[in-house]
Amino acid sequence: xxxxxxxxxxxxxxxxxxxxxxxxxxxxxxxxxxxxxxxxxxxxxxxxxxxxxxxxxxxxxxxxxxxxxxxxxxxxxxxxxxxxxxxxxxxxxxxxxxxxxxxxxxxxxxxxxxxxxxxxxxxxxxxxxxxxxxxxxxxxxxxxxxxxxxxxxxxxxxxxxxxxxxxxxxxxxxxxxxxxxxxxxxxxxxxxxxxxxxxxxxxxxxxxxxxxxxxxxxxxxxxxxxxxxxxxx
Numbered sequence: 001x002x003x004x005x006x007x008x009x010x011x012x013x014x015x016x017x018x019x020x021x022x023x024x025x026x027x028x029x030x031x032x033x034x035x036x037x038x039x040x041x042x043x044x045x046x047x048x049x050x051x052x053x054x055x056x057x058x059x060x061x062x063x064x065x066x067x068x069x070x071x072x073x074x075x076x077x078x079x080x081x082x083x084x085x086x087x088x089x090x091x092x093x094x095x096x097x098x099x100x101x102x103x104x105x106x107x108x109x110x111x112x113x114x115x116x117x118x119x120x121x122x123x124x125x126x127x128x129x130x131x132x133x134x135x136x137x138x139x140x141x142x143x144x145x146x147x148x149x150x151x152x153x154x155x156x157x158x159x160x161x162x163x164x165x166x167x168x169x170x171x172x173x174x175x176x177x178x179x180x181x182x183x184x185x186x187x188x189x190x191x192x193x194x195x196x197x198x199x200x201x202x203x204x205x206x207x208x209x210x211x212x213x214x215x216x217x218x219x220x221x222x223x224x225x226x227x228x229x230x231x232x233x
Contacts, residue, residue: 006044009034010058013051017098022105025052056106056114059099060121066090067125075124083125084142088175091149092168094156145175 012034016024030051031041045051064075071078071086078086106115127142152171156162163171 005036005040006054007058009036009041009044010055013055014059014096014098017055017101018096022052022101025055027051052105053114056102057117059102060117063090063118064121064125066093067121080127080138080142084127084145085176087125087127088145088149088152088172091153091175092165092172093153094163094168095153097157100154100157148175 009030013025013030016029016033020029025048027038027041027048031038034041041051045054067083067086067090068074070089071082073082075083102114103118106118127139127146130136130139130143149172152168152175
């Protein structure tokens with residue numbers, strides 16, 4: 001489906017922010033970037049504030065569409081694990097300069113309504129901080145994955161060395177499910193539920209050496225499993 005003229009204008013406005021910052025957003029700069037007249041821009045956005053607010057909504061809607069695509073279903077049909085996997089998967093994409101600058105702009109008191117738009121997406125999809133001093137392990141795991149996914153999203157923007165796209169994919173897959181194989185980024189075949197460590201079995205290896213008249217006649221290795229309460233010879 002061809003994007004609407006309004007969406008094209010908003011995409012052009014994001015490009016203006018990417019190159020010049022939020023303060024570079026004017027009717028003239030956005031109209032030139034979108035290839036429309038100033039009158040055509042005013043038809044959709046009667047003021048600069050309306051344009052900037054629409055940019056925030058545009059980004060939030062795009063982000064939520066990516067999350068729904070990653071989950072394979074709308075938010076209402078997901079569970080906590082579905083949302084965690086979707087959130088970490090979308091973190092594969094590095095934050096753009098426009099996204100970061102608009103995030104800072106939304107935190108300003110003058111744009112509290114824009115901050116609410118983004119916060120709504122976070123509230124629906126991001127794992128919440130666990131409650132209480134003894135949170136459920138599953139809830140804590142999802143929250144840790146969320147924090148790590150946020151770090152992955154911000155990595156390049158914070159000056160980290162650019163990550164290879166395949167490394168980003170594997171990191172996001174590992175965050176979504178710690179059981180993924182590093183080589184493929186997929187869980188092992190038949191893996192379901194939570195991971196439980198198997199109890200270790202203590203073993204001891206005894207090597208016997210027998211000699212006759214100074215000549216070694218043979219050696220044998222035996223492995224005995226030690227059980228609780230066994231007497232030591």
